[in-house]
Amino acid sequence: MKKKMNIAIVGLGNIGSYFFNYLKNNKNALFSKTNTTPNILYISAKSLNKKRKFKIPKKLWLKNFFLAAKIKEVDIIVELIGGAEGAAKKLVFEALKNKKHVITANKALVAKYGDQLAKIAEKNKVNFEFEAAVCGGIPIIRSIKEGLIANNIGKIYGILNGTSNYILSSMDKDNLEYKEALLKAQKLGYAETNPSSDLNGDDVASKLKILAALSFNSFINNKSILIEGIKNIDRTDIHNANQLGYKIKLVGIAESNNNKIIQRVHPSLIKEKSYIAKINGVLNAVIAESKPAGQTVLQGEGAGPGPTTSSLISDLCSVLRGNIKFPFVISDKKRKIYSFENINNKKFSVYLRIDVKDKHGILSDITKVMAKNKVSIKRLIQNPTANKKNASIIIITHQAKSSSLARVLYILKNKKYVLSSPKLIRIEDI
Amino acid sequence: MKKKMNIAIVGLGNIGSYFFNYLKNNKNALFSKTNTTPNILYISAKSLNKKRKFKIPKKLWLKNFFLAAKIKEVDIIVELIGGAEGAAKKLVFEALKNKKHVITANKALVAKYGDQLAKIAEKNKVNFEFEAAVCGGIPIIRSIKEGLIANNIGKIYGILNGTSNYILSSMDKDNLEYKEALLKAQKLGYAETNPSSDLNGDDVASKLKILAALSFNSFINNKSILIEGIKNIDRTDIHNANQLGYKIKLVGIAESNNNKIIQRVHPSLIKEKSYIAKINGVLNAVIAESKPAGQTVLQGEGAGPGPTTSSLISDLCSVLRGNIKFPFVISDKKRKIYSFENINNKKFSVYLRIDVKDKHGILSDITKVMAKNKVSIKRLIQNPTANKKNASIIIITHQAKSSSLARVLYILKNKKYVLSSPKLIRIEDI
Numbered sequence: 029m030k031k032k033m034n035i036a037i038v039g040l041g042n043i044g045s046y047f048f049n050y051l052k053n054n055k056n057a058l059f060s061k062t063n064t065t066p067n068i069l070y071i072s073a074k075s076l077n078k079k080r081k082f083k084i085p086k087k088l089w090l091k092n093f094f095l096a097a098k099i100k101e102v103d104i105i106v107e108l109i110g111g112a113e114g115a116a117k118k119l120v121f122e123a124l125k126n127k128k129h130v131i132t133a134n135k136a137l138v139a140k141y142g143d144q145l146a147k148i149a150e151k152n153k154v155n156f157e158f159e160a161a162v163c164g165g166i167p168i169i170r171s172i173k174e175g176l177i178a179n180n181i182g183k184i185y186g187i188l189n190g191t192s193n194y195i196l197s198s199m200d201k202d203n204l205e206y207k208e209a210l211l212k213a214q215k216l217g218y219a220e221t222n223p224s225s226d227l228n229g230d231d232v233a234s235k236l237k238i239l240a241a242l243s244f245n246s247f248i249n250n251k252s253i254l255i256e257g258i259k260n261i262d263r264t265d266i267h268n269a270n271q272l273g274y275k276i277k278l279v280g281i282a283e284s285n286n287n288k289i290i291q292r293v294h295p296s297l298i299k300e301k302s303y304i305a306k307i308n309g310v311l312n313a314v315i316a317e318s319k320p321a322g323q324t325v326l327q328g329e330g331a332g333p334g335p336t337t338s339s340l341i342s343d344l345c346s347v348l349r350g351n352i353k354f355p356f357v358i359s360d361k362k363r364k365i366y367s368f369e370n371i372n373n374k375k376f377s378v379y380l381r382i383d384v385k386d387k388h389g390i391l392s393d394i395t396k397v398m399a400k401n402k403v404s405i406k407r408l409i410q411n412p413t414a415n416k417k418n419a420s421i422i423i424i425t426h427q428a429k430s431s432s433l434a435r436v437l438y439i440l441k442n443k444k445y446v447l448s449s450p451k452l453i454r455i456e457d458i
Numbered sequence: 459m460k461k462k463m464n465i466a467i468v469g470l471g472n473i474g475s476y477f478f479n480y481l482k483n484n485k486n487a488l489f490s491k492t493n494t495t496p497n498i499l500y501i502s503a504k505s506l507n508k509k510r511k512f513k514i515p516k517k518l519w520l521k522n523f524f525l526a527a528k529i530k531e532v533d534i535i536v537e538l539i540g541g542a543e544g545a546a547k548k549l550v551f552e553a554l555k556n557k558k559h560v561i562t563a564n565k566a567l568v569a570k571y572g573d574q575l576a577k578i579a580e581k582n583k584v585n586f587e588f589e590a591a592v593c594g595g596i597p598i599i600r601s602i603k604e605g606l607i608a609n610n611i612g613k614i615y616g617i618l619n620g621t622s623n624y625i626l627s628s629m630d631k632d633n634l635e636y637k638e639a640l641l642k643a644q645k646l647g648y649a650e651t652n653p654s655s656d657l658n659g660d661d662v663a664s665k666l667k668i669l670a671a672l673s674f675n676s677f678i679n680n681k682s683i684l685i686e687g688i689k690n691i692d693r694t695d696i697h698n699a700n701q702l703g704y705k706i707k708l709v710g711i712a713e714s715n716n717n718k719i720i721q722r723v724h725p726s727l728i729k730e731k732s733y734i735a736k737i738n739g740v741l742n743a744v745i746a747e748s749k750p751a752g753q754t755v756l757q758g759e760g761a762g763p764g765p766t767t768s769s770l771i772s773d774l775c776s777v778l779r780g781n782i783k784f785p786f787v788i789s790d791k792k793r794k795i796y797s798f799e800n801i802n803n804k805k806f807s808v809y810l811r812i813d814v815k816d817k818h819g820i821l822s823d824i825t826k827v828m829a830k831n832k833v834s835i836k837r838l839i840q841n842p843t844a845n846k847k848n849a850s851i852i853i854i855t856h857q858a859k860s861s862s863l864a865r866v867l868y869i870l871k872n873k874k875y876v877l878s879s880p881k882l883i884r885i886e887d888i
Contacts, residue, residue: 050608050750060792061607061784159605165751167605174604175589175597177491178480178771306733320480320764321595325757334750341608351781354491362490 033348034069036096038119039108043133043160044073045080046333047108047340058341062348066104070096074115097122104129104347106340112136124148124156131343133160133336139234143247143363146355156355157343162235163188163312165335166328170342172242172316173357179318181243185281185458188235190310190330191219191226192258192278196295197308200266200275206259218310228257229293232280240282240291243316244366245358249291252368256294260451265381268422269297269453272379272407275305279456288369296456297379304458315458375427377406381451382440386412386419390445394421401436403428418447424455463778464499466526468549469538473563473590474503475510476763477538477770488771492778496534500526504545527552534559534777536770542566554578554586561773563590563766569664573677573793576785586785587773592665593618593742595765596758600772602672602746603787609748611673615711615888618665620740620760621649621656622688622708626725627738630696630705636689648740658687659723662710670712670721673746674796675788679721682798686724690881695811698852699727699883702809702837705735709886718799726886727809734888745888805857807836811881812870816842816849820875824851831866833858848877854885 037048048071051058059065071084072093096102097119105123107130109116116137123130125148132138138145138158149156159169172181187193191213198209210227213219225231233255241248258278269276274297282291298305303325307313312330317323329335346353356363384390391410398405407424425433433452440450467478478501481488489495501514502523526532527549535553537560539546546567553560554575562568568575568588579586589599602611617623621643628639640657643649655661663685671678688708699706704727712721728735733755737743742760747753759765776783786793814820821840828835837854855863863882870880 046750054608058607060789061787063784063789166754167601170605171597171601174776175600175772176768177488177775178484178768303736306736318768320476321768322759322765324596324759325755327755327757329752329754335752338606338608338748338751342605345607346604346781349781349783351776351779353779354493358491359493 031063032065032067033103034067034101035104035106036070036072036090036093036102037068037106037108038072038093038096039110040071040073040080040084041108042333043336044108045082047106047337049082050337050341058345058348062345064348066344066348069102072096074109094119094122097126097128102128104131104344106344107132107134110134110136112140117141120145121148124152124154127152127154129155129157129347131157131340131347133158133340135161135231135234135238139237139248140250142238142241142356147360149355150360153352155347155352157346158238159343160336160339162238163314164328164330164332165338166312166314166326166330167339167342168239168314168326169242171324171326172239173353176316176318176321176324177357179321181316181318183281183283183317184239184243184314185279185283186314187277187304187307187312188232188280188314188330189226189278190312191223193307193312194218194310195227196258196261196266196276196278199261199263200270201308203263205263206261227259229255229278232278232293236280236282236291236293239314240289241356243282244284244289244364245356245362246289246364246366249289249368252291252370254292254294254371258295261295264420265451265453268381269379270300271409272297272424273300274298274455275300276453277304277307279304279458281456284366287366289366290369290371290374292371294454296454298456298458302458372429372431374430376430376433377427377455378425378433379453379455380423380425382421382423383413383447384419384421385445385447386417387445391421393443394440397439398436401432403432403436461493462495462497463533464497464531465534465536466500466502466520466532467498467536467538468502468523468526469540470501470503470510470514471538472763473766474538475512477536477767479512480767480771488775488778492775494778496774496778499532502526504539524549524552527556527558532558534561534774536774537562537564540564540566542570547571550575551578554582554584557582557584559585559587559777561587561770561777563588563770565591565661565664565668569667569678570680572668572671572786577790579785580790583782585777585782587776588668589773590766590769592668593744594758594760594762595768596742596744596756596760597769597772598669598744598756599672601754601756602669603783606746606748606751606754607787609751611746611748613711613713613747614669614673614744615709615713616744617707617734617737617742618662618710618744618760619656619708620742621653623737623742624648624740625657626688626691626696626706626708629691629693630700631738633693635693636691657689659685659708662708662723666710666712666721666723669744670719671786673712674714674719674794675786675792676719676794676796679719679798682721682800684722684724684801688725691725694850695881695883698811699809700730701839702727702854703730704728704885705730706883707734707737709734709888711886714796717796719796720799720801720804722801724884726884728886728888732888801860804860806860806863807857807885808855808863809883809885810853810855812851812853813843813877814849814851815875815877816847817875821851823873824870827869828855828866831862833862833866
């Protein structure tokens with residue numbers, strides 16, 4: 029084992045800056061935990077002149093960061109540029125090809141090119157580590173790859189995005205409309221100026237795809253995944269859910285049934301007494317159901333420079349200690365090719381909200397459409413709207429096939445008495 | 459790295475039997491995750507003839523299990539005998555001295571001799587792994603040693619014993635007396651025939667001492683630790699707690715303040731809305747408060763052959779992969795010598811229950827005793843007992859020094875109007 033390893037840090041935004049300063053100040057502590065000194069050889073970023081909270085030591089600055097992948101002395105590259113394409117992609121591919129260990133927080137890159145990158149890392153016997161790419165400070169990847177390595181994981185799910193969870197919690201707790209809650213989140217630094225990937229489900233999808241591949245020993249599947257965000261949830265839905273004993277949460281769920289895997293990201297109604305319903309604010313939580321360990325829950329802070337640095341350092345120590353692992357638990361040659369299914373055949377109990385003109389015979393027509401399509405009603409509430417000319421019909425259905433539910437939605441949408449697109453939110457018993 | 463490692467499993471009770479069969483059936487799967495074959499060379503136990511659910515293959519049986527520590531071909535010994543002294547101690551010491559890797563589920567042994575054993579393991583560059591010793595299937599040790607390695611942990615606490623948690627939950631939910639709940643737990647296999655170490659706090663204490671040493675990079679401290687069990691909690695206390703908005707839980711808490719560490723195990727009143735209050739039944743939960751990751755929660759099944767095997771296999775894979783670590787995170791030479799304090803100077807808000815003869819002037823006397831000893835009252839409830847001749851006085855105090863509270867308790871105990879020893883249960887804001 030080398031007594032010193034040379035590190036190049038590329039990307040000096042919030043995360044990169046925090047990581048660099050942490051590492052600089054904790055070199056000795058990490059040596060006494062790993063028996064190897066983490067030596068910062070280079071730092072680099074797209075621009076030297078960007079305003080930063082700390083002074084960049086000139087002797088560490090590497091002008092062209094692509095060189096980090098080529099310079100012989102560099103052992104480890106920490107990629108904190110971000111983005112699935114462009115500079116990050118080029119740097120990470122070249123680094124692994126040149127037998128450098130790579131540590132990254134880049135979930136978009138790992139979700140898109142993780143399989144190819146893992147193959148190169150395995151061939152070259154170097155580490156490709158990405159604990160920081162999923163759920164900030166929660167050691168979920170290490171737990172799946174090491175702590176739960178004995179297990180057959182059948183289902184992995186949770187609240188994987190702090191921004192959207194903060195907005196939903198805030199709409200509920202502070203009685204805010206979606207836009208108000210988003211503004212508040214932005215003010216507090218919990219949402220970015222362009223928060224679209226946090227809100228449309230893409231961020232959760234990237235994390236879920238990585239977790240699914242790790243959990244099921246499969247390759248990453250980018251195609252078969254349902255992705256719905258939280259943009260259509262309004263205050264009325266939150267109120268309705270409360271009235272019915274539920275909370276609305278954006279969840280990511282990957283489950284394996286008879287070797288068929290379903291991946292989905294969508295808002296869900298969850299019983300208010302359940303554990304998941306109580307995860308509020310920017311917290312993240314991941315639950316793995318597995319054999320023989322049973323149910324394991326990990327909860328913690330999902331974002332921010334501190335928690336992310338905690339994960340980056342855990343990856344770094346794994347590399348320093350010489351703990352070479354297959355990036356996705358299992359050798360590339362043994363990763364499984366499962367069929368990933370869409371949700372058409374999956375049955376759900378759902379919340380339907382149909383805003384209608386308050387006229388005679390409408391309820392009878394709606395229930396007829398449902399009966400014809402084999403969607404049966406478990407509970408129904410009709411609320412008049414404020415002006416009393418319209419009404420909101422809330423239906424909780426029994427379990428029904430996704431395709432049948434979609435048909436009901438399509439038919440109702442085209443009825444003249446329906447005011448706006450009917451809403452469907454799945455109910456999850458988790 | 460060796461392509462095959464030879465394993466001797468010693469101890470074939472519930473855990474050992476499950477572990478042996480799991481390993482036998484998952485040899486290939488583990489090879490494809492670690493690149494090394496886990497080969498069972500020997501199995502052994504105190505007696506060959508004990509009734510077991512499986513047939514022991516004769517060619518694997520090692521008559522004298524102490525030989526496992528001597529036989530050259532053995533690379534890894536999995537010790538599942540149990541107990542801090544005797545055979546387990548002798549076997550583990552000899553194995554590490556002879557440069558065998560050791561994996562154990564033996565919390566009593568690790569809590570008592572962990573420091574000495576770790577020193578030998580470090581000197582001989584072998585692994586000494588004990589994930590299974592703390593909280594069954596929850597990968598808490600691996601998370602502290604690897605996932606959270608970057609962190610400065612200031613406080614670690616939780617529900618670390620499933621048996622006592624099941625009994626307290628059951629007393630509450632099913633309205634049972636302590637003895638009834640214990641009988642039920644024994645019937646369901648959640649409590650052993652001799653459950654004393656689960657109920658008197660010793661089991662939690664062993665786990666807490668291990669977690670504290672790992673979290674604070676200190677040596678294990680067996681002396682300064684407060685240990686109280688749940689035997690004195692009765693149904694009335696549970697009812698009183700509910701009335702006041704609390705649940706009673708047996709918690710283990712280790713915290714570091716200005717480099718002074720306090721370790722304590724005791725029943726606590728915890729706000730019913732808090733996360734910890736909702737951990738019911740045999741579940742375990744551990745919470746670490748650290749920098750920079752923030753608060754991390756791990757929850758899962760704390761006992762049983764399946765979850766314990768999950769942890770043993772995670773240790774095994776770490777060894778198979780050649781991931782040599784310092785057993786207590788940090789090199790023996792760098793482990794810190796903190797002062798471990800008792801709780802005398804620590805302030806607590808507590809629940810006091812004083813069962814008294816219902817006579818004039820008693821309340822005035824009790825409050826006088828408290829005022830004199832600087833314990834002030836936040837809330838007071840006086841309930842008549844069923845026969846109305848006696849009364850139960852419940853007091854919630856403001857924060858007061860432990861020593862003052864102890865003095866109040868001592869004085870009240872000797873008052874003629876006090877029927878039985880007054881009860882003190884600390885209130886924890888966790």
